[in-house]
Amino acid sequence: MNVHSMLPTVTPHEKPDKREAILDAALELFAERGFHGTAVPLVAERAKVGAGTIYRYFESKEALVNALYQREKQALGAAIVDAFPFDSPPRAQFHFFWDRISVYALAHPTELAFLELHHHAPYLDATSRAVEEAVLAPAFVFFQNAIEAQVVKPLDPMLLGALVWGAFTGLVRAAREGRLPLTPESLLRAEECCWEAIRR
Amino acid sequence: MNVHSMLPTVTPHEKPDKREAILDAALELFAERGFHGTAVPLVAERAKVGAGTIYRYFESKEALVNALYQREKQALGAAIVDAFPFDSPPRAQFHFFWDRISVYALAHPTELAFLELHHHAPYLDATSRAVEEAVLAPAFVFFQNAIEAQVVKPLDPMLLGALVWGAFTGLVRAAREGRLPLTPESLLRAEECCWEAIRR
Amino acid sequence: MNVHSMLPTVTPHEKPDKREAILDAALELFAERGFHGTAVPLVAERAKVGAGTIYRYFESKEALVNALYQREKQALGAAIVDAFPFDSPPRAQFHFFWDRISVYALAHPTELAFLELHHHAPYLDATSRAVEEAVLAPAFVFFQNAIEAQVVKPLDPMLLGALVWGAFTGLVRAAREGRLPLTPESLLRAEECCWEAIRR
Amino acid sequence: MNVHSMLPTVTPHEKPDKREAILDAALELFAERGFHGTAVPLVAERAKVGAGTIYRYFESKEALVNALYQREKQALGAAIVDAFPFDSPPRAQFHFFWDRISVYALAHPTELAFLELHHHAPYLDATSRAVEEAVLAPAFVFFQNAIEAQVVKPLDPMLLGALVWGAFTGLVRAAREGRLPLTPESLLRAEECCWEAIRR
DNA sequence: AATGAATGAGCTTTCATTCAT
DNA sequence: CATGAATGAAAGCTCATTCAT
Numbered sequence: 069m070n071v072h073s074m075l076p077t078v079t080p081h082e083k084p085d086k087r088e089a090i091l092d093a094a095l096e097l098f099a100e101r102g103f104h105g106t107a108v109p110l111v112a113e114r115a116k117v118g119a120g121t122i123y124r125y126f127e128s129k130e131a132l133v134n135a136l137y138q139r140e141k142q143a144l145g146a147a148i149v150d151a152f153p154f155d156s157p158p159r160a161q162f163h164f165f166w167d168r169i170s171v172y173a174l175a176h177p178t179e180l181a182f183l184e185l186h187h188h189a190p191y192l193d194a195t196s197r198a199v200e201e202a203v204l205a206p207a208f209v210f211f212q213n214a215i216e217a218q219v220v221k222p223l224d225p226m227l228l229g230a231l232v233w234g235a236f237t238g239l240v241r242a243a244r245e246g247r248l249p250l251t252p253e254s255l256l257r258a259e260e261c262c263w264e265a266i267r268r
Numbered sequence: 269m270n271v272h273s274m275l276p277t278v279t280p281h282e283k284p285d286k287r288e289a290i291l292d293a294a295l296e297l298f299a300e301r302g303f304h305g306t307a308v309p310l311v312a313e314r315a316k317v318g319a320g321t322i323y324r325y326f327e328s329k330e331a332l333v334n335a336l337y338q339r340e341k342q343a344l345g346a347a348i349v350d351a352f353p354f355d356s357p358p359r360a361q362f363h364f365f366w367d368r369i370s371v372y373a374l375a376h377p378t379e380l381a382f383l384e385l386h387h388h389a390p391y392l393d394a395t396s397r398a399v400e401e402a403v404l405a406p407a408f409v410f411f412q413n414a415i416e417a418q419v420v421k422p423l424d425p426m427l428l429g430a431l432v433w434g435a436f437t438g439l440v441r442a443a444r445e446g447r448l449p450l451t452p453e454s455l456l457r458a459e460e461c462c463w464e465a466i467r468r
Numbered sequence: 469m470n471v472h473s474m475l476p477t478v479t480p481h482e483k484p485d486k487r488e489a490i491l492d493a494a495l496e497l498f499a500e501r502g503f504h505g506t507a508v509p510l511v512a513e514r515a516k517v518g519a520g521t522i523y524r525y526f527e528s529k530e531a532l533v534n535a536l537y538q539r540e541k542q543a544l545g546a547a548i549v550d551a552f553p554f555d556s557p558p559r560a561q562f563h564f565f566w567d568r569i570s571v572y573a574l575a576h577p578t579e580l581a582f583l584e585l586h587h588h589a590p591y592l593d594a595t596s597r598a599v600e601e602a603v604l605a606p607a608f609v610f611f612q613n614a615i616e617a618q619v620v621k622p623l624d625p626m627l628l629g630a631l632v633w634g635a636f637t638g639l640v641r642a643a644r645e646g647r648l649p650l651t652p653e654s655l656l657r658a659e660e661c662c663w664e665a666i667r668r
Numbered sequence: 669m670n671v672h673s674m675l676p677t678v679t680p681h682e683k684p685d686k687r688e689a690i691l692d693a694a695l696e697l698f699a700e701r702g703f704h705g706t707a708v709p710l711v712a713e714r715a716k717v718g719a720g721t722i723y724r725y726f727e728s729k730e731a732l733v734n735a736l737y738q739r740e741k742q743a744l745g746a747a748i749v750d751a752f753p754f755d756s757p758p759r760a761q762f763h764f765f766w767d768r769i770s771v772y773a774l775a776h777p778t779e780l781a782f783l784e785l786h787h788h789a790p791y792l793d794a795t796s797r798a799v800e801e802a803v804l805a806p807a808f809v810f811f812q813n814a815i816e817a818q819v820v821k822p823l824d825p826m827l828l829g830a831l832v833w834g835a836f837t838g839l840v841r842a843a844r845e846g847r848l849p850l851t852p853e854s855l856l857r858a859e860e861c862c863w864e865a866i867r868r
Numbered sequence: 869a870a871t872g873a874a875t876g877a878g879c880t881t882t883c884a885t886t887c888a889t
Numbered sequence: 890c891a892t893g894a895a896t897g898a899a900a901g902c903t904c905a906t907t908c909a910t
Contacts (some may be wrong), residue, residue, distance in 0.1 A: 086891090101390065104304030108884055109893090118892035120886075129884065188445055190301060223457055230442035231435040231461055238434015239427065245388055248426045257423055261431055265465035286874085308901060318875040323902065486870090501790065504704030508905055509872090518871035520907075529905065588845055590701060623857055626848045627839065631861055634838015635831040642830035645788055657823055661831055665865035686895085708880060718896040723881065 087125045089115040091136050099182035103133050103191060130191050137186055137196045140179045145203035147172045152206070158214035159263065165210070166236075166259040173240050174250065180240055204229070211266075220266050228266050235262050287325045289315040291336050299382035303333050303391060330391050337386055337396045340379045345403035347372045352406070358414035359463065365410070366436075366459040373440050374450060380440055404429070411466075420466050428466050435462050487525045489515040491536050499582035503533050503591060530591050537586055537596045540579045545603035547572045552606070558614035559663065565610070566636075566659040573640050574650065580640055604629070611666075620666050628666050635662050687725045689715040691736050699782035703733050703791060730791050737786055737796045740779050745803035747772045752806070758814035759863065765810070766836075766859040773840050774850060780840055804829070811866075820866050828866050835862050 093115035097106040108129055112119040126132040148168045153161055173180055186192065211225035220228065239258055243250035293315035297306040308329055312319040326332040348368045353361060373380055386392065411425035420428065439458055443450035493515035497506040508529055512519040526532040548568045553561060573580055586592065611625035620628065639658055643650035693715035697706040708729055712719040726732040748768045753761060773780055786792065811825035820828065839858055843850035 102302060102304055104302060105390075107882080112893090119884090119894095120892055121890085123885065124890070187441075190305075221457075221461065223461075224448065224454070226442060226448045227439065227454055227458060228461075230438040230448060231458060232438075234438015234441070235431040235435040235465070238430040238432075238437060241387075241434070242426060242430035248424065248430060254424070254427055257421075258427060258431060261421065261423075261428075261465040264467075265435070265461040307899080309899095319901090320876065320903075321874055324873070329901065502702060502704055504702060505790075507903080510904095512872090519873095519905090520871055521869085523906065524869070587841075590705075621857075621861065623861075624848065624854065626842060627854055627858060628861075630838040630842035630848060631835040631858060632838075634841070635835040635865070638830040638832075638834015638837065639827065641787075641834070642826060648824065648826045648830060654824070654827055657821075658827060658831060661821065661823075661828075661865040664867075665835070665861040707878080709878095719880090720882075720896055720898095721894080724894070729880065 086115070086117050086121060090117060090122055090125060090132070091139060094132055094136050095140070095182055096178055098133065098136065099178045099185060102185060103129075103189065130193070133186065133189075133191060134193050134196045137183070137192060138199045140183050141196070141199045141203050143176075143179070144169075144172060144183065145199075145206075148203075149206055158210070158217055158219040159267075161210060162214075162263055163259065165207075166255070166262070169236060170252070170255040170259075173236075173255075177240075177244065181244060184237060184241070207233075214266075219268060221268050231265060232262050235265070286315070286317050286321060290317060290322055290325055290332070291339060294332055294336050295340070295382055296378055298333060298336065299378045299385060302385060303329075303389065330393070333386065333389075333391060334393050334396045337383070337392060338399045340383050341396070341399045341403050343376075343379070344369075344372060344383065345399075345406075348403075349406055358410070358417055358419040359467075361410060361414075362463055363459065365407075366455070366462070369436055370452070370455040370459075373436075373455075374452075377440075377444065381444060384437060384441070407433075414466075419468060421468055431465060432462050435465070486515070486517050486521060490517060490522055490525055490532070491539060494532055494536050495540070495582055496578055498533060498536065499578045499585060502585060503529075503589065530593070533586065533589075533591060534593050534596045536582070537592060538599045540583050541596070541599045541603050543576075543579070544569075544572060544583065545599075545606075548603075549606055558610070558617055558619040559667075561610060561614075562663055563659065565607075566655070566662070569636055570652070570655040570659075573636075573655075577640075577644065581644060584637060584641070607633075614666075619668060621668050631665060632662050635665070686715070686717050686721060690717060690722055690725055690732070691739060694732055694736050695740070695782055696778055698733060698736065699778045699785060702785060703729075703789065730793070733786065733789075733791060734793050734796050736782070737792060738799045740783050741796070741799045741803050743776075743779070744769075744772060744783065745799075745806075748803075749806055758810070758817055758819040759867075761810060761814075762863055763859065765807075766855070766862070769836055770852070770855040770859075773836075773855075774852075777840070777844065781844060784837060784841070807833075814866075819868060821868055831865060832862050835865070 090111065094106070094111045097111055097114060100106075108122060109119045111132075112122055115122075122132065126135060148165060150168075153164055156164070207229045208225050211220060211228045214220035215222050215225065235258070239248065239255075240250065242248040248254065290311065294306070294311045297311055297314060300306075308322060309319045311332075312322055315322075322332065326335060348365060350368075353364055356364070407429045408425050411420060411428045414420035415422050415425065435458070439448065439455070440450065442448040448454065490511065494506070494511050497511055497514060500506075508522060509519045511532075512522055515522075522532065526535060548565060550568075553564055556564070607629045608625050611620060611628045614620035615622050615625065635658070639648065639655070640650065642648040648654065690711065694706070694711045697711055697714060700706075708722060709719045711732075712722055715722075722732065726735060748765060750768075753764055756764070807829045808825050811820060811828045814820035815822050815825065835858070839848065839855075840850065842848040848854065
């Protein structure tokens with residue numbers, strides 16, 4: 069039953085996972101300066117590995133962004149879906165969803181900035197786009213159910229999703245620019261707004 | 269029907285303004301591939317000028333993006349503010365605003381994509397940031413007035429603005445990705461959603 | 469018939485000889501920044517002519533330096549040779565020579581700097597080298613005569629010339645660098661030194 | 669017999685020092701064509717390294733000339749000062765000095781040409797100018813002592829230095845142009861001339 | 869005749885990638 | 890495996906020269 073029982077034994081000499089170090093370094097730099105604006109040797113330096121080492125873990129710079137994009141998008145998707153109250157009513161589900169992305173935004177601002185900046189970039193490959201779709205799908209299902217339950221406006225689920233996710237993203241961006249404090253308080257207010265935007 | 273739509277938009281003596289040609293070429297390429305992802309000679313080729321010519325009109329590649337950013341941001345701001353019904357009630361003003369950005373989004377998708385992609389980029393200079401602020405200001409005023417008139421929720425105007433602009437941007441982005449048709453119809457529905465998000 | 473038609477036409481509005489203006493501008497810039505370090509449009513700007521105008525007077529940038537080199541070298545040669553006291557004894561001739569180059573150095577520091585910097589440059593053509601030789605010749609004759617008169621050491625006239633001209637050039641250069649004041653006084657002292665260097 | 673002349677000057681493990689190779693290549697090219705007349709890829713080709721490699725060792729082309737200038741100027745200074753007979757009388761010291769620069773001129777004509785051509789160039793930095801001064805200083809001291817000893821004319825040491833160094837440079841330049849053979853013989857004659865130029 | 873906007877070859881410099889160690 | 894020095898293709902930019910006006 070307990071998933072945790074399978075946890076890998078972490079040795080005292082924690083293996084300095086270079087792959088992760090590279091991804092972490094790339095995350096910060098790509099989020100800050102963009103893909104084309106970031107030199108591979110800079111990523112290497114930040115990750116404290118040799119420049120050549122990056123090419124032992126990733127075929128190319130493009131492969132690196134794609135791996136990173138997939139890692140982050142999946143982490144975001146997991147954060148939302150994990151323990152999702154499938155049996156709760158739509159409003160409670162929406163609250164759960166908003167709460168999760170709020171927590172995520174507060175805990176992982178760089179990751180969110182990276183995902184936003186590289187969204188739909190021409191160098192993202194088929195796998196990255198597939199991950200994108202997979203993460204999107206649950207939201208689609210939620211909106212369809214909520215519409216069927218006549219709790220949410222009978223509009224294209226895509227439109228509803230775009231509005232809500234866009235509003236959330238607008239909030240996060242404004243906060244990143246210092247126009248707005250991103251507090252649990254303000255996030256709660258924003259949730260109410262968004263719910264009223266979509267509720268029937 | 270808008271009477272103005274029939275007016276000729278091209279002057280008889282169509283001056284082959286190279287500066288404009290360069291900006292237009294840069295707009296498309298920067299919107300598609302980003303600033304660092306676009307080589308200057310590519311801009312020159314698209315603009316049908318020599319590579320050196322770009323440097324007769326712009327000091328550097330950075331100066332070019334900044335000029336372009338300012339041109340497009342100001343055009344967007346003008347499109348919203350022009351003939352704004354300052355004496356109408358908030359709901360009508362909101363409708364005017366939404367209508368204007370809708371028309372703009374439909375007529376200028378590339379311009380909008382460019383502005384979104386280069387928003388708050390580190391290579392934007394003080395002037396570009398000042399233009400950004402200037403274009404933002406009217407929205408701030410609108411929300412304050414609407415709050416005072418007790419028509420809109422008494423929240424931070426910045427938060428309200430971020431939600432609405434974010435929602436609109438989400439819509440446009442989803443449409444660009446082909447997830448959604450961007451029709452006058454869907455835009456009208458989205459407007460209602462957004463109004464309900466912010467109204468008291 | 470107009471009587472004036474025969475007179476040299478020095479109009480009140482002195483003809484703005486563009487060729488001279490270009491040469492003068494090039495002189496200053498080449499002396500300061502060297503041939504390859506000076507852009508042709510910069511010369512045009514300093515000469516207050518259009519960039520294209522330079523190419524109406526000179527076939528190329530190289531043709532310009534060569535014309536300038538020849539003008540300045542010949543002017544220097546003329547300044548030395550003009551009214552040269554061919555019948556005076558060697559010491560008096562040497563004094564005359566030294567006096568002339570001293571006057572020249574004080575009156576034309578930029579010209580001298582230009583000649584020194586472009587001496588034997590690979591872009592100087594056959595004509596420039598011929599002018600160089602022609603200007604050098606009288607010195608050669610002087611030294612030969614002085615040697616025959618047993619007034620000067622019986623050494624290779626070239627060697628004597630190289631020493632004296634080198635010493636003078638060293639003086640001028642030190643003065644240009646501010647290490648030394650270039651006064652009639654110090655020039656006279658230097659003359660004595662140089663004479664003692666070569667006299668028998 | 670000098671014992672040191674038998675010592676091997678090349679270490680067994682001859683390190684293919686790329687930095688030195690670049691400096692050596694730059695020396696030849698800068699001496700021949702000047703700083704602005706020499707393209708970096710040409711230096712790379714002559715040094716048998718990739719063009720990018722130069723920028724691993726030198727921040728810029730300017731940094732390269734400066735490093736080279738300092739290397740050569742210091743080598744020249746060391747060649748003069750090394751084993752200088754500080755306790756000998758001025759005439760012997762002068763002979764030592766002249767002998768050293770003669771040997772240097774015969775062994776390192778390209779180095780001397782480089783130093784002469786780039787003397788006081790506008791792209792030389794503060795360090796280069798400081799090295800220049802440091803190398804100049806001993807000569808200044810020599811002249812002051814010789815003047816105090818009433819062996820040399822009581823003139824500005826700078827003037828004396830400028831004359832002697834200028835004369836030597838004139839000689840070297842004339843030799844480079846093929847006007848003169850630069851033999852130990854002619855150098856010795858020139859030394860006598862220069863001594864008589866400055867001696868009391 | 870004079871101009872200066874326009875050009876593109878060629879400059880200095882960067883950087884994704886390789887490979888000897 | 891890991892490295893980082895080395896590379897050369899390609900970037901941003903300059904400038905000698907041309908040519909429509």
